[in-house]
Amino acid sequence: MTHRPPVRGTAWLALLLVLSFAASSQVADGPYLTGAEGGGWIAHWIEDTGAGPRARREPVREGDLLTISATARVPAFEVRLRPPDPPAPDAIRTAAGTPLLVVADTHGEYDILVQLLQRQHVIDERLRWSFGRGHLVLLGDVFDRGAHQIEILWLMYQLQADAAAAGGGVELLIGNHEAMVMRGDLRYLHPRYARTAQLLGVDSYAALLDADSLLGHWLRGRAAVLQFDDVLLVHGGISPQAVTRGLTAARLNRAVREVLMGVADPADPELHDFVMRSHGPLWYRGYFALDGAPAEARRDDMDALLRHLGVNTIFVGHTKVPKVTPLHGGRVVAVQVYPERDQDSGTVTMEAVRRDAGRWYRVAADGLREPVTIDD
Numbered sequence: 427m428t429h430r431p432p433v434r435g436t437a438w439l440a441l442l443l444v445l446s447f448a449a450s451s452q453v454a455d456g457p458y459l460t461g462a463e464g465g466g467w468i469a470h471w472i473e474d475t476g477a478g479p480r481a482r483r484e485p486v487r488e489g490d491l492l493t494i495s496a497t498a499r500v501p502a503f504e505v506r507l508r509p510p511d512p513p514a515p516d517a518i519r520t521a522a523g524t525p526l527l528v529v530a531d532t533h534g535e536y537d538i539l540v541q542l543l544q545r546q547h548v549i550d551e552r553l554r555w556s557f558g559r560g561h562l563v564l565l566g567d568v569f570d571r572g573a574h575q576i577e578i579l580w581l582m583y584q585l586q587a588d589a590a591a592a593g594g595g596v597e598l599l600i601g602n603h604e605a606m607v608m609r610g611d612l613r614y615l616h617p618r619y620a621r622t623a624q625l626l627g628v629d630s631y632a633a634l635l636d637a638d639s640l641l642g643h644w645l646r647g648r649a650a651v652l653q654f655d656d657v658l659l660v661h662g663g664i665s666p667q668a669v670t671r672g673l674t675a676a677r678l679n680r681a682v683r684e685v686l687m688g689v690a691d692p693a694d695p696e697l698h699d700f701v702m703r704s705h706g707p708l709w710y711r712g713y714f715a716l717d718g719a720p721a722e723a724r725r726d727d728m729d730a731l732l733r734h735l736g737v738n739t740i741f742v743g744h745t746k747v748p749k750v751t752p753l754h755g756g757r758v759v760a761v762q763v764y765p766e767r768d769q770d771s772g773t774v775t776m777e778a779v780r781r782d783a784g785r786w787y788r789v790a791a792d793g794l795r796e797p798v799t800i801d802d
């Protein structure tokens with residue numbers, strides 16, 4: 427028997443669908459800065475003229491200020507274009523007591539990320555750095571699913587410079603969705619960006635983030651694996667195979683970078699293959715018991731792995747958990763609580779991990795701050 431809802435209900439449902447599509451179908455997009463002949467870049471925007479979208483192009487160069495448009499919930503902010511950054515470090519050592527906030531996959535959920543950063547006093551109401559000498563690390567997967575990946579990229583780009591000027595730091599790690607989009611796998615791309623590529627007349631959205639583009643070059647210089655004091659930060663995880671393979675953060679970062687740069691004749695093609703597969707750092711899920719099966723990595727494996735890497739704990743995103751969860755007796759901490767907003771109440775779900783004065787806290791976009799015991 428087919429259940430037919432009353433007509434009145436159907437009309438409401440239709441209205442809700444229209445409204446939710448309107449909310450997610452922001453037309454304006456950009457800027458995308460593609461490399462220009464003779465240096466500098468061409469900035470490409472999609473503008474909403476009211477009578478439909480229109481492409482705008484303008485040459486820009488180092489030192490220029492560009493405005494990143496406001497969204498429904500987040501104000502506009504400015505970015506200053508700077509010379510290419512050096513590649514991200516493989517390791518960061520900070521003075522005792524340096525605060526750290528670790529945020530996992532954001533998947534285009536810009537306003538939820540901004541709310542979380544504001545509630546944690548990492549940025550202020552105008553999105554300016556207010557974390558002083560603190561460090562912010564995003565564990566990758568800024569791209570795909572949600573509608574606002576480009577805003578997140580620009581915000582991280584600008585905060586990186588502002589944090590460095592304040593004696594702190596910002597690192598965006600490479601997740602599997604960064605690798606997918608940069609390599610042209612656009613299966614999970616939000617429709618907003620497919621439309622942008624079409625309006626700008628490029629074959630693929632990936633062309634707007636190629637190695638000659640400002641953000642594409644910047645992204646290819648990020649790390650996939652970061653040793654931060656006595657912990658390791660990575661999107662998916664480090665397989666215990668790293669021990670027998672002799673893999674370090676430096677080797678993994680070099681291999682991921684070479685893949686994303688499209689290095690034609692790599693010294694270690696087998697490693698290039700490894701880093702883009704299920705046991706590579708962007709994809710690994712072996713710390714987790716999934717689909718009723720026990721975790722692939724056992725506690726003995728984890729001890730050998732941590733000794734090999736020279737850290738006490740590995741923090742990962744990529745695999746969803748209902749709350750920030752220590753695993754394997756605190757050898758791993760799972761951080762990815764998927765960012766969501768309840769459409770009725772407006773309340774948001776998203777968690778992160780924070781270190782203050784050497785202690786760890788589970789924090790959330792609603793302002794929650796709760797000590798979390800990581801060690802046995």
Ligand SMILES: [Mn+2]
Pocket residue numbers: 531567601602603661708743744745
């Ligand atoms: Mn992922």
